[in-house]
Amino acid sequence: MRERIMKAFMEELQDKGIKFTMDDLARRLGISKRTLYEHFSSKAEVLDTIIEQTLQEGDAKTNEIIEDKSLSLMDKMKAVMTVLPNHFELYDIRILEQMKRVYPEQWVKIDEALKDDWDTLRVLIEQGMEEGTIRRQNAAFIMKVILDAVNSTLDQRFFAQQNISLPEALEAIADVIMYGLVPRDNESTEK
Numbered sequence: 001m002r003e004r005i006m007k008a009f010m011e012e013l014q015d016k017g018i019k020f021t022m023d024d025l026a027r028r029l030g031i032s033k034r035t036l037y038e039h040f041s042s043k044a045e046v047l048d049t050i051i052e053q054t055l056q057e058g059d060a061k062t063n064e065i066i067e068d069k070s071l072s073l074m075d076k077m078k079a080v081m082t083v084l085p086n087h088f089e090l091y092d093i094r095i096l097e098q099m100k101r102v103y104p105e106q107w108v109k110i111d112e113a114l115k116d117d118w119d120t121l122r123v124l125i126e127q128g129m130e131e132g133t134i135r136r137q138n139a140a141f142i143m144k145v146i147l148d149a150v151n152s153t154l155d156q157r158f159f160a161q162q163n164i165s166l167p168e169a170l171e172a173i174a175d176v177i178m179y180g181l182v183p184r185d186n187e188s189t190e191k
Contacts, residue, residue: 001035001039002039002040002049004029005025005029005036005039005040005046006046006049006050006053006087008025008028008029009025009043009046009047009050010050010087010089010090011028012024012025012028013089013090013095014089017094017095017098018095018098018099018102018103019098019102022036022037022042022043025043025046043103044103044105044106047099047103047106048106048109050087050090051090051106051109051110053087054085054087054088054090055085055109055113057085058083058085058113061083061085062080062083062120065079065080065083066080066120073124073127073128073131073133074128074133074134074178076124077121077124077125077128077174077178078174078175078178080120080121080124081121081146081150081170081173081174081177082167082170082171082174084166084167084170088166090110091110091114091153091154091156092154092156093154093155093156094156094157096110096111096154114147114151114154115147118143118146118147121143121146122139122143125139125142125143126139145177146177149173149176149177150170150173152173153166153169153170153173
């Protein structure tokens with residue numbers, strides 16, 4: 001039931017933004033508010049649970065990538081850049097702006113993750129520089145470029161208008177950052 005509630009919460013979030021009520025959530029689920037409160041004491045608790053689950057999923061996916069011996073360093077870098085948790089809908093600028101005003105504690109958790117949760121990628125980049133797999137550059141600068149590019153996906157409306165899904169956007173960003181704009185030998189210039 002908790003998973004159903006979280007899924008419905010995300011649907012309400014997408015439809016109405018952060019200002020929906022627990023009544024709206026109960027109505028969407030076809031349950032009483034009392035039943036809803038048996039599982040979560042408030043919207044903030046549901047949101048906290050979703051955020052924690054999302055951050056844990058992202059960390060778990062990242063750890064899987066790092067531990068995968070079949071991946072090259074470049075494959076690991078690209079995979080880490082494109083990790084997408086199940087509730088990626090939270091990472092929409094419209095929702096984050098509302099969350100910042102209405103649920104500042106929860107917003108801080110996501111904001112910190114967006115800024116600070118990239119140590120694994122930094123280590124991979126530094127390893128690539130040491131090994132000569134990638135060009136030597138200022139690692140802090142490279143990280144800023146990557147974070148700014150990845151965080152551009154927070155404007156999900158732009159990508160929706162361009163008919164680009166969030167996974168496709170992250171994949172394209174990683175490709176451009178890692179390989180530039182010049183086609184590789186096996187790629188066509190026509191699309």
